Amino acid sequence: MAARTSGDVVTATGVRRTFGDAVVLDGVDLTIGAGEVVALLGGSGSGKTTLLRILAGLDPDATGDWRVSGSLAVVFQEHRLLPWKRVADNVALGVTGPDLRRRTGAALAEVGLAGRERAWPAELSGGQSQRVAVARALIREPDLLLLDEPFGALDALSRLRMQALFGRLRAQHGFAALLVTHDVDEALLLADRTLVLDGGRVVDDAPVPLSHPRAPDDPGFGPLRRRLLDRLGVPARS
Amino acid sequence: MTTVATRPPATAEKAPGKASRTARRRRWRRLTTPVALFALWEISSRTGVLPEEKLSPPSQVLRTGWRLAADGTLATHLLDSLTRAGAGLLIGVSLALILGSVAGLLRIGDDLVDPTVQMARMLPHLALVPLLIIWVGIGESLKITLVSLGVFFPMYFNIYAGIRDIDERLVEAARTCGLNALARIRHVILPGALPSLFLGLRLATGAAWLSLVVGETVATQSGIGFLMMEAREFSQTDVVLVGLFIYALLGLLSDQILRIAERRALTWRRGLRAT
Numbered sequence: 277m278a279a280r281t282s283g284d285v286v287t288a289t290g291v292r293r294t295f296g297d298a299v300v301l302d303g304v305d306l307t308i309g310a311g312e313v314v315a316l317l318g319g320s321g322s323g324k325t326t327l328l329r330i331l332a333g334l335d336p337d338a339t340g341d342w343r344v345s346g347s348l349a350v351v352f353q354e355h356r357l358l359p360w361k362r363v364a365d366n367v368a369l370g371v372t373g374p375d376l377r378r379r380t381g382a383a384l385a386e387v388g389l390a391g392r393e394r395a396w397p398a399e400l401s402g403g404q405s406q407r408v409a410v411a412r413a414l415i416r417e418p419d420l421l422l423l424d425e426p427f428g429a430l431d432a433l434s435r436l437r438m439q440a441l442f443g444r445l446r447a448q449h450g451f452a453a454l455l456v457t458h459d460v461d462e463a464l465l466l467a468d469r470t471l472v473l474d475g476g477r478v479v480d481d482a483p484v485p486l487s488h489p490r491a492p493d494d495p496g497f498g499p500l501r502r503r504l505l506d507r508l509g510v511p512a513r514s
Numbered sequence: 515m516t517t518v519a520t521r522p523p524a525t526a527e528k529a530p531g532k533a534s535r536t537a538r539r540r541r542w543r544r545l546t547t548p549v550a551l552f553a554l555w556e557i558s559s560r561t562g563v564l565p566e567e568k569l570s571p572p573s574q575v576l577r578t579g580w581r582l583a584a585d586g587t588l589a590t591h592l593l594d595s596l597t598r599a600g601a602g603l604l605i606g607v608s609l610a611l612i613l614g615s616v617a618g619l620l621r622i623g624d625d626l627v628d629p630t631v632q633m634a635r636m637l638p639h640l641a642l643v644p645l646l647i648i649w650v651g652i653g654e655s656l657k658i659t660l661v662s663l664g665v666f667f668p669m670y671f672n673i674y675a676g677i678r679d680i681d682e683r684l685v686e687a688a689r690t691c692g693l694n695a696l697a698r699i700r701h702v703i704l705p706g707a708l709p710s711l712f713l714g715l716r717l718a719t720g721a722a723w724l725s726l727v728v729g730e731t732v733a734t735q736s737g738i739g740f741l742m743m744e745a746r747e748f749s750q751t752d753v754v755l756v757g758l759f760i761y762a763l764l765g766l767l768s769d770q771i772l773r774i775a776e777r778r779a780l781t782w783r784r785g786l787r788a789t
Contacts (some may be wrong), residue, residue: 332690349690356687360705360782369701370691396782412691 283310283453286331286419288342293326293335298482300326302476303340308371308420312444313453315463317508318473324456328424331454334503346419349412353425357397357412364393367412383411386448387441397425403434407441414445421453427462439465443489460504465490472507543585567667577761578752587741592760594736598654598729599722599764602661607718609662610669618677619703639663640728647732654748657729657737664725668717674711677703709783712776719768723761 286308293301300323308314311394316509318324321511331349357366359491368380384390397405406426413421426442439462445451457463459494464471464484482503488498505511552572558564559571570578582588613631616623643656644664650656680703688702731741738757745753 334686334689350687352683352687356682356683358684358688358702358705360708360780362703369688370693372698398782470759471601 284308285310285312285346286342286344286454288331289340290339291327291330291340291469293323296384299476301330301338304473304476306342306471306478308454310419311450311452312469313455313456313467315457315467315470317457317460317463317470317504318397319508320458322473323476325424325459325472325478328422328454331420332422338443344420347416347499348420348422349414349416351406351409351413351423351424353428354396355397355402355409357408359397361397361402362393363389363395363397363408366397366408367415373413375400379415380411383415384408386414386445388503403430403438406430406434406438406469410438410441410445414449417446417449418451419449422457423457424456425456426458428457435462442466447488460501460508461492463504464500466494469488470504472504474507474509480504496502532585563564567749567751570733570755574752575755578750579756579759582741582753582756588756591737591741595726595730595738595764596736598657599661599726602658602725603665603718605658606662606665606722607669607715609720610666612672614670614673615677618674618707619699626672626744631667635667636673639667640725642727643732647764652733656732657734659731660725661722664721668721669714672714672717673707676707677716679710680706709776709780712779715744716742716769716776717774719772720765723765723768727761 284307285406288304288306291301291306292299293302300321304323304327306314312415316324316327326335326338328350329335331342331344332346332348336376349507357363361369361447363384364377364380364398368376368382371379373379381390381393384392387410387412389404392400392408397408400408406429410426427438430438443466455463455467464486467484468480469481469483479504482500483501486494490497525708555564555636556571556573559566559569559574564571579588613627617627617631618624626736639660643660646656650659684706685698685702688698693701726737727739730737731743734740734743738760742754742757745751745757
């Protein structure tokens with residue numbers, strides 16, 4: 277293994293993944309710096325989720341070189357909470373160390389669910405469950421957060437709240453993140469850099485030169501948006 | 515999952531007084547038919563429509579039951595029956611747990627174990643009695659083997675299905691939380707399979723009583739089945755009926771106990787049912 281390079285949390289080169297004859301990832305190169313939020317865009321079936329799963333260590337059949345340095349946590353599109361564990365036990369799943377109860381409480385408070393430790397996942401709404409999933413990731417104090425369309429299954433209002441929450445948490449904790457999304461606005465709101473995946477390769481890599489906090493009606497947002505949509509093969513109007 | 519036990523959530527919250535009164539009235543109404551049947555049975559016996567040697571009246575059955583209980587006969591036979599059922603359950607459930615887990619958790623176990631068990635399931639285990647007599651004789655081991663066999667299959671299939679039905683995505687999430695294989699079994703697979711395990715246990719207990727009934731009719735010197743077979747020789751229909759009711763009671767009791775244990779162990783499902 278090579279020595280850790282200049283604080284990058286993810287370095288990947290030539291990542292390939294095929295399912296039978298279908299080549300989903302055809303040599304993807306990717307680096308994510310410490311504390312950098314990278315949005316990964318692409319049409320459905322472009323391999324976004326596959327790439328995320330490879331980095332999460334959930335795909336043993338991929339080839340190529342990649343390494344993730346530091347700790348890692350994943351938030352999936354569905355909350356994936358264990359229904360037989362109370363919220364606190366879900367958050368603390370696999371975490372050891374002193375002061376666990378306080379840390380669990382703190383993580384829940386950060387996502388706006390203070391005091392819900394004893395609730396069962398079935399008693400929560402979709403948005404609340406996804407908040408718990410975020411708390412479960414936060415308590416691990418990850419260097420890298422992998423998010424697979426984390427707000428995609430939420431209603432529009434919850435999604436806006438979760439995006440704002442993500443912005444706050446990121447400012448506070450300074451984790452790096454790979455955000456898989458199909459929502460161009462979301463990518464531009466949250467990310468420092470956007471990648472577009474097409475035909476199994478990264479075809480576009482562009483910084484988002486906007487200052488935080490951002491809003492979709494900021495000047496400069498529109499052109500970036502149009503450009504990204506163009507890259508994604510969507511005729512840009514609106 | 516087909517859980518027979520789940521009743522629709524009670525709508526008692528809005529008007530507790532009224533709702534519980536309706537529920538009480540319905541409970542009484544449900545009792546009407548069985549009570550009427552018993553009354554009809556008693557009257558038919560008293561008036562001689564049902565001859566005593568074919569079917570004793572319920573009052574006579576009660577009296578005989580009381581007599582057998584009072585002189586200790588019932589207790590001795592019941593204890594023997596319970597011992598057989600307990601031993602058979604223990605063996606059958608343990609075997610099913612081991613093989614079911616191996617087949618459910620490991621691919622090689624699935625290939626080596628499951629097809630064979632699926633084939634063996636086609637043999638009605640009660641039809642194995644002649645063969646079993648040759649193999650293990652007609653003593654206690656025959657009864658226990660029969661019960662174990664009856665218990666094994668429902669238990670095995672439910673454990674296997676319970677493990678197989680676990681949402682793979684939850685296992686993945688647990689992996690990203692840093693849980694190793696053993697911890698994943700403990701925190702994800704075992705609790706996830708628990709509802710099926712309970713269902714299997716309830717079916718298995720039913721099968722245990724059934725196997726016991728058959729086992730105890732073969733060359734036995736004790737047990738509820740023996741009591742009934744002996745009574746048959748003398749046309750004591752009251753004793754036969756006492757045995758029958760004991761078997762029914764055993765089935766009912768064991769099922770109730772398991773239901774309570776299930777409710778305790780699966781508190782998290784209450785929330786699921788409410789939503």
